[in-house]
Amino acid sequence: xxxxxxxxxxxxxxxxxxxxxxxxxxxxxxxxxxxxxxxxxxxxxxxxxxxxxxxxxxxxxxxxxxxxxxxxxxxxxxxxxxxxxxxxxxxxxxxxxxxxxxxxxxxxxxxxxxxxxxxxxxxxxxxxxxxxxxxxxxxxxxxxxxxxxxxxxxxxxxxxxxxxxxxxxxxxxxxxxxxxxxxxxxxxxxxxxxxxxxxxxxxxxxxxxxxxxxxxxx
Numbered sequence: 001x002x003x004x005x006x007x008x009x010x011x012x013x014x015x016x017x018x019x020x021x022x023x024x025x026x027x028x029x030x031x032x033x034x035x036x037x038x039x040x041x042x043x044x045x046x047x048x049x050x051x052x053x054x055x056x057x058x059x060x061x062x063x064x065x066x067x068x069x070x071x072x073x074x075x076x077x078x079x080x081x082x083x084x085x086x087x088x089x090x091x092x093x094x095x096x097x098x099x100x101x102x103x104x105x106x107x108x109x110x111x112x113x114x115x116x117x118x119x120x121x122x123x124x125x126x127x128x129x130x131x132x133x134x135x136x137x138x139x140x141x142x143x144x145x146x147x148x149x150x151x152x153x154x155x156x157x158x159x160x161x162x163x164x165x166x167x168x169x170x171x172x173x174x175x176x177x178x179x180x181x182x183x184x185x186x187x188x189x190x191x192x193x194x195x196x197x198x199x200x201x202x203x204x205x206x207x208x209x210x211x212x213x214x215x216x217x218x
Contacts, residue, residue: 077124077131077187084108084123091120091127092162094135099148105135105160114138118146121198122186128162128216132186132194139199139210146199149212150175158195158214170195170214177201180209192216 075083084091085108095102105127106113107120114137124131137146158170170193185196193216201208 077122080126081120081123084120084126089163090117092160094118095159095161096152096156097159098156099151101146101148103145109136114145118197122183124187128160128166128168128193130191130193132188132190132196134186134196134198136198139201139203141203146197149197149199149210152212156214158197160195168193169217171217172212172214174211174213176211177208178211180207182209185211185213188213190215 087107089107090104091107092105093103094105103117105118105120109119109121113119118135118137120127121134121136123129123133127133137149139145139149140147152172152175154172154174156172158172159167160170161167180200188194195214195216197212197214198209200206201210
């Protein structure tokens with residue numbers, strides 16, 4: 001009985017070995033083939049991506065070169081504003097004799113800087129250049145910053161000195177209250193520089209602002 005059991009065990013083991021061998025012979029090449037296909041496809045896809053990227057990059061570089069070389073290219077107000085605001089500097093000095101105000105102006109709206117000075121919010125061609133430049137400052141109703149802008153009237157004088165040392169005299173010609181998201185005055189047509197100074201209507205009101213506009217006396 002023991003001998004028969006051993007023989008049966010040996011036969012079963014041989015059968016199992018044969019079955020496993022057959023499976024490996026049949027399936028093994030397919031796995032290899034599939035792996036090869038996957039690798040080939042992956043490489044092919046990478047090649048396609050790389051080949052597709054090259055003309056896109058070349059096109060972008062070519063467009064940039066064309067813009068740089070194009071003598072007729074004119075930067076937009078957004079381009080000029082972004083360029084100035086990216087410099088992280090004070091762009092000049094603002095002086096308003098009537099309200100005894102004299103302060104440097106920071107290049108962009110900044111929470112910390114606005115505690116001590118006005119900031120440039122927008123410019124059409126640059127400070128002291130034709131078009132509108134907007135300065136924004138707090139109205140603390142305590143005599144600091146733009147708190148006294150509401151006292152300004154037509155024909156009052158404002159002076160701004162830019163980084164080149166050029167000082168221009170501006171004369172107030174308009175003052176109005178509007179919504180804080182009103183930008184309709186940003187692109188006021190003008191062949192001379194215009195300063196627009198913006199502050200909140202009151203210390204506790206942020207939805208309405210006072211706009212004082214002054215034109216360069218040239």
